[in-house]
Amino acid sequence: MKPLVLSLFIALGLSTTATAQEAGATPATLKSEAIPAVMEKAVENFIRPGYHRFRDQSATLETDMHALCAGPSAEALDKARVAFDKTVAAWSTVEIVRVGPVIEANRFERILFYPDRKSTGLKQVQAILARPDESATSVETLKDKSVAMQGLGALEFVLFGTGSEVLLKDQQNFRCRYGAAIAGNLLRLGNELADEWDKDGGIKDAWKHPGPDNPVFRDGREAITALLGILVHGAEAIRDQRIETFYKGADNNTFPRQAIYWRSRNTWHSVEANIEALRALMRESGMADLLDEDSRSIVSSIDFVARSLVRVANDIDPDIEAAVADPIERTKLDFLLLNSKDLILRLGNDYGGAIGLTAGFSFSDGD
Template identity: 75%
Template sequence: MKSVILGIVTAFSLTAVAVAQDATLAPPALHTDAIPAVLEKAVDGFIRPGYSHFRDEAAALETDMRALCVAPSAVELDKARAGFDSTVRAWSTIEIVRVGPIIENNRFERILFYPDRKSTGLKQVQAILAKPDESATAVETLKDKSVAMQGLGALEFVLFGTGSDGLLAEKDSFRCRYGAAIAGNLVRLGGELSTEWDRPDGIQNAWKHPGPGNVVFRDGREAVTELLGILVHGAEAIRDQRIENFYKGEENNTFPKQAIYWRSGQTWTSIQGNVEGLRSLLKVSGMDKLVNEDSRSIVSSLDFVAKSLIRVAGDINPDIETAVSDPIEREKLDFLLLNSKDLILRLSNDYGGAIGLTAGFSFSDGD
């Protein structure tokens, strides 16, 4: 495995040299004539379909949860768990978008409260399961409770955590009805996000028509900077919050139970989805059209790195304790650490430089 990884890393290095050579052929330039089409494709080809897909998967999950409550069986539990997995995949792809309606009213944290380093959410979920509160079994009242109790993390514990076998023991159990309410809350949140992005005069209009009268983007450069910021921050979150939260390398301690979705075995599904989201947004929006033709190999190299990360993540043992302790699996984890950092730098420095953003540019404050 190590020789394979080294071979890929070497290929990345050679690609980086080629990109650097290409970048010297033409001065940095942002092709402003391509901006409208890129922004429209980002919104209509990635963001809006991403939220609607998440909403639809959550709706199917709610249906499965309610069926489990009405007629508990191993078959229905397996369907509900599979529905959870599908919802995680749908969310993980669109999760990289952390701008606009998702950051209003704590929607992001309501869908996914993570990282939870102090186990705040876990303790709250365990407490309500130990001492049932009927107000947690209806979306209308659950949505007003702690954000840590109403999203994917809470539902994962309901379906996969300690005591989840009890879902089979009793018809309409509190645990099951609480889980169904969580799924319903995800549908509500997904519906709100879709509605906000689908309104012609709302956030999509602000993205598609930057200009002096636009309260969000005064010009196309600001909008493109925000778009690239989604990619950069998404790549940073993959490395800093998804991987390093439980694995920092061979010389450091490991914390497998701090990995996202470790109970359900969906850690790598989530990370693959995050990277696939980055790759899809980059390709669907046509961001290569914003740079000089001689610099477009930068985008090809980004796609190459992203596909390699997806492939290796899909080959790691889903049992996180095994993944962090087995030498062969750790080589794959080290690969993810190394090349997720490479992805960040290629997005921020190489692509950012190709559209004329200066070194040290901050995507967080837009200057």
């Protein structure tokens, strides 16, 4: 497997390491001996359980979609929509892991095609609903179609978008069977990801045992760089792809219908899950163990900012169109923009510098 590429630059002026150097202190050194244990806990306590949850929730979603198709009713539709909400939550917890098997064979885009700035996915889903194609109702043939037609975004439109009232009408209608195939495809992908991370001699062992013969991480420095890269890029995605996609600040135009999951009102549930995932990965992997005792407050400060973001996101109107039109709600959005940037800096500069990834170090494999 090709070494992972994670581009990030630790800025000299803002890093903890730079501050220490300016004060004449000894720069931090990377605790290489502690890295294998941290990587093992990241795999066993966060990554593998995350994919298992996504797989299992996708299975429930598929079951509930088939039940809706067989017996259309308001109750069955509500049950399928709740299963969708739970699948979004399960995916949003593990989607920060944008490395490894999930980026192979376009698995990530097949699960979630977003952002979709040109509405490519929406147009394709609307087209197939307008001109039914039976090949979209089978997992085996759906998986060969456009990635934008086979994931959570497509299923959200099926369940919540214009025309979704047809799901309450005829048994085995095309729209429902297409939705059931999407759910089945999500389960297929969930099974593949869980299997890849469960397999002995595969990615999980490569993550746990960095070394010169390892095809992924040649040493502990590369390994911990990748792990920190997940956190930094995850925080960047929250700001750049989850918020700035539709809101760039009080003086800018807003685009509420470009927000992720706006139809199902899962925008903030997804953002909360993304942030909680950052907290969980740091906690469950024991990344604080790579810090000197006098630097461990850095982890506490990161967690404080993350919890503040969760608290505010949980308090924003789930109706995105209403939120961007309300001055009070926009103040909360401004808070998220400002403090999500702070979170990125604390992770990359403060934590990265404190563990010995010194100023000027790039999160890359050197290609």
